[in-house]
Amino acid sequence: MHWSVVVDAPDQVGESPFWHPLERMLYWVDIPARQLRRLAPGVGTVQSWDMPSEPGCIAPARSGGLVIGLRDGIYRALTWGGALRLVHQLDHDTTTTRVNDGKADPAGRFWVGTLYEPRNAALARLMSVDLRFAGEEAGSPTVCLQADGATTANGLAWSPDAATVYWADSPRHIIQAWDWNAASNQMCRPRVFHRFAGKPDGWQPGLSGYGGRPDGATVDSQGNYWCAMFEGQRLLKLSPAGAVVQELSVPMRCPTMPCFGGDDLRTLYLTSASHNRSAQELAEFPLSGRIVSTRVDVPGLPVNFVSD
Numbered sequence: 376m377h378w379s380v381v382v383d384a385p386d387q388v389g390e391s392p393f394w395h396p397l398e399r400m401l402y403w404v405d406i407p408a409r410q411l412r413r414l415a416p417g418v419g420t421v422q423s424w425d426m427p428s429e430p431g432c433i434a435p436a437r438s439g440g441l442v443i444g445l446r447d448g449i450y451r452a453l454t455w456g457g458a459l460r461l462v463h464q465l466d467h468d469t470t471t472t473r474v475n476d477g478k479a480d481p482a483g484r485f486w487v488g489t490l491y492e493p494r495n496a497a498l499a500r501l502m503s504v505d506l507r508f509a510g511e512e513a514g515s516p517t518v519c520l521q522a523d524g525a526t527t528a529n530g531l532a533w534s535p536d537a538a539t540v541y542w543a544d545s546p547r548h549i550i551q552a553w554d555w556n557a558a559s560n561q562m563c564r565p566r567v568f569h570r571f572a573g574k575p576d577g578w579q580p581g582l583s584g585y586g587g588r589p590d591g592a593t594v595d596s597q598g599n600y601w602c603a604m605f606e607g608q609r610l611l612k613l614s615p616a617g618a619v620v621q622e623l624s625v626p627m628r629c630p631t632m633p634c635f636g637g638d639d640l641r642t643l644y645l646t647s648a649s650h651n652r653s654a655q656e657l658a659e660f661p662l663s664g665r666i667v668s669t670r671v672d673v674p675g676l677p678v679n680f681v682s683d
Contacts, residue, residue: 385664394636483682488528591632635675
């Protein structure tokens with residue numbers, strides 16, 4: 376598999392990439408750098424936008440602009456670089472918890488998972504936020520707790536028929552699946568989609584015997600679930616039944632999240648992390664923190680837009 380470097384400058388922790396089909400641009404965030412970033416691949420230079428706190432996730436809005444999950448809540452920006460408007464303040468303790476992985480569902484709701492930073496208790500949650508009634512003069516958005524009992528929310532994705540939702544808890548090395556009704560926004564029949572072997576006691580980066588933990592994910596048009604394996608130096612393709620059907624070696628130890636883009640949705644983009652990685656690892660994997668891409672045979676699904 377040949378990987379091409381999309382962005383030369385490294386992110387600290389690149390996350391939440393999506394391809395904007397109308398603008399033909401790749402969007403993503405750098406969480407510790409507190410920046411949103413975007414690029415027209417092969418055309419322009421990277422544009423960066425400073426945020427007041429860590430952006431865990433972003434999604435395009437159908438009426439234009441972005442919906443942004445920052446540490447404390449959900450924000451709306453009508454234009455790139457424009458004013459940020461708080462549309463929903465989350466009720467977690469921001470000294471220990473922040474927004475992490477999230478995206479829009481096929482019905483246009485914005486979903487956010489949280490990360491409990493001490494990582495010593497399963498206090499992370501997954502929520503859906505319906506912004507369609509949260510205009511300047513309207514009522515509050517409809518917020519639903521969808522799942523909890525996790526430590527680090529990751530791997531959020533939907534099947535092509537919108538009947539299944541996936542969600543991962545990275546430290547537990549598990550991806551779960553639920554049946555989902557888009558109209559009622561109800562999840563049911565929780566089950567283990569795939570469980571990975573945990574990190575062996577005493578394992579250190581550079582040693583064998585560990586395949587990484589599930590981080591960000593996306594789904595292709597055939598329903599395959601593509602998952603970045605943080606510290607595993609690999610990207611996995613899982614069948615709709617949860618079996619590993621392909622393993623792609625990647626040029627960094629810590630890939631973070633894939634997405635499909637390009638006009639035909641057959642360019643696979645992959646973000647990664649360089650933050651808190653050792654000098655030895657960065658020397659061994661000089662593309663750590665970069666965004667890379669490769670071409671695939673099966674196209675992905677177009678990004679879901681938030682309705683508001």
